[in-house]
Amino acid sequence: MTAMTTHSSPRPGQVTAPDAALAAIPDRNCTWCKVPMAKRLVGGGAYIHYTCPKCIFQHTSKREKKSG
Numbered sequence: 545m546t547a548m549t550t551h552s553s554p555r556p557g558q559v560t561a562p563d564a565a566l567a568a569i570p571d572r573n574c575t576w577c578k579v580p581m582a583k584r585l586v587g588g589g590a591y592i593h594y595t596c597p598k599c600i601f602q603h604t605s606k607r608e609k610k611s612g
């Protein structure tokens with residue numbers, strides 16, 4: 545007997561969700577305003593760029609590698 549499996553998953557290929565990547569980034573509060581800063585990945589995801597929505601204070605920190 546031959547079991548025919550016709551599974552068709554409607555996935556539109558590989559889609560990198562920036563929200564998922566941002567979820568893994570730790571939050572950081574502004575040094576001056578003590579408010580959560582907006583964060584975004586820069587440098588191909590190697591760096592985290594924080595921006596304060598109040599005083600526009602910017603901070604860039606390098607992401608630590610998982611392995612090593």
Ligand SMILES: [Zn+2]
Nearest residue numbers: 574577596599
């Ligand atoms: Zn601030």
